[in-house]
C-alpha cells in the first residue's frame with residue numbers, strides 16, 4: 001500500500017487502489033456531468049465522465065455505458081490522475097504566502113521555467129499533467145488565458161480571488177520524467193508528480209481554513225513566499241511607489257506563525273518538538289534590491305546551471321539572506337524559524353527579473369527574466385532524492 005496525497009484534493013489516498021473513470025469508448029454514449037464530490041473537494045465544476053470503484057476482481061466496466069474504463073482517478077475527489085501517479089510516491093509541494101507576496105507570478109513563471117529550462121538542464125521531460133490546470137478548460141486554455149497575457153502581453157495578473165469557486169484551490173500538476181536516479185544501487189522511479197496550488201493570501205486567515213488544514217499537512221515540502229515590501233526596514237532602503245505596497249507591515253512573521261500553528265496542530269506535535277517538513281523561505285521581488293547590493297553577492301549571481309542542486313551555492317544564498325534580514329530588522333523571523341523548524345532554508349528570487357511598472361501593472365519592457373525561481377523546488381527535490389545533491 002502506498003499512501004500519497006491526491007494532487008487535487010490533498011486527501012491521503014492509496015495509489016495502488018485508485019478509482020476508474022469512464023473514457024467514453026462504449027457503443028452507447030456516456031454523458032459528462034458536473035461531479036458534486038469533485039466540486040466540493042476541489043472547486044472544479046467542469047463536467048467529467050462517471051468515476052467509480054469496480055467490484056472486487058471484476059473488470060472496470062463503467063456503470064453508465066458498460067464499456068471498460070481506462071483512466072484512473074482519485075476515489076475521493078474523482079479527478080482523473082496522470083498515469084505516472086499510479087504506485088508512485090510523488091511529493092506534494094505547496095506554495096503559500098501572504099497577500100500580494102507574488103505567489104501567482106512566481107507560480108506561473110515556475111511552471112514555465114520548469115517546462116522550458118529546468119527540463120533541458122536535467123534532461124528530463126517536464127510537462128503540465130492535468131486536463132484542467134488551475135481551473136482552466138485545458139492546457140491550451142491555460143496557455144492562452146494565463147501565460148500569453150503575462151509573458152507576451154506583459155500584463156501582471158490580477159489579485160487572486162478568494163471567493164470565486166472557479167479559480168481557487170485548483171492545482172497545477174506537473175509531471176517530471178527523468179532518468180531514474182540510482183541510490184545505493186537501487187533504481188528509483190524517475191517520475192515525479194508535483195502539485196502546486198496558488199492559495200489566495202487570505203486562505204491562511206479564518207477565511208478558508210479548512211482547505212489549508214487539509215492541504216498544508218500533506219505537503220512534503222513547503223515554499224513560503226514572503227514579501228520584503230511588507231518589512232518597514234527593507235522598504236526604507238527602496239523608493240517604492242504606494243502601488244507597490246500590497247501587504248501590511250509585519251505580515252511575513254504573522255503568516256509564518258500561522259503556518260507553524262496550523263502544522264503543529266494538524267501534525268499533533270508537542271511544543272518542544274520541531275516541525276520536520278522542509279520549508280523553503282522565499283523572499284520574492286528581490287530585483288528591487290539589486291541596485292543596493294554588492295556586485296559579488298551570491299543573491300545576484302546566477303545559480304550554477306548543472307543537473308543537480310548545488311548545496312554550497314544554496315548555503316551562500318541562505319547566509320546572505322540571513323544577513324539581509326538582519327539589516328531589514330526582520331531577525332524575529334529567523335528566531336521563529338529556528339525555534340520551530342528543524343529544516344529550513346532562505347531563498348531570494350525574482351520572478352520578473354526587473355521591477356515592473358507597479359502603477360500600470362506592466363512587466364518591464366525587457367520582458368520576464370526569471371532569477372533563481374527554481375532554486376527552492378530543486379532544494380526540496382534534492383531532499384526527496386529526485387534530483388542529485390551536489
Ligand SMILES: Nc1nc2c(ncn2[C@@H]2O[C@H](COP(=O)(O)OP(=O)(O)OP(=O)(O)O)[C@@H](O)[C@H]2O)c(=O)[nH]1
Nearest residue numbers: 099100101102103104105159160201285350351352
Ligand atoms: N519587483 C517585483 N515585483 C513583483 C514580482 N513579482 C510580483 N511583483 C509585484 O507583486 C504584485 C503581486 O504579485 P502576485 O503574484 O499577483 O501576488 P499574489 O501573492 O498572487 O497576490 P494575491 O493573489 O493578491 O494574494 C505584482 O502585481 C507586482 O507588482 C517580482 O518578481 N519583482
Ligand SMILES: [Mg+2]
Nearest residue numbers: 103104159160
Ligand atoms: Mg495571486
Ligand SMILES: [Zn+2]
Nearest residue numbers: 022030062065
Ligand atoms: Zn461510461
Ligand SMILES: [Zn+2]
Nearest residue numbers: 006009074077
Ligand atoms: Zn482527490
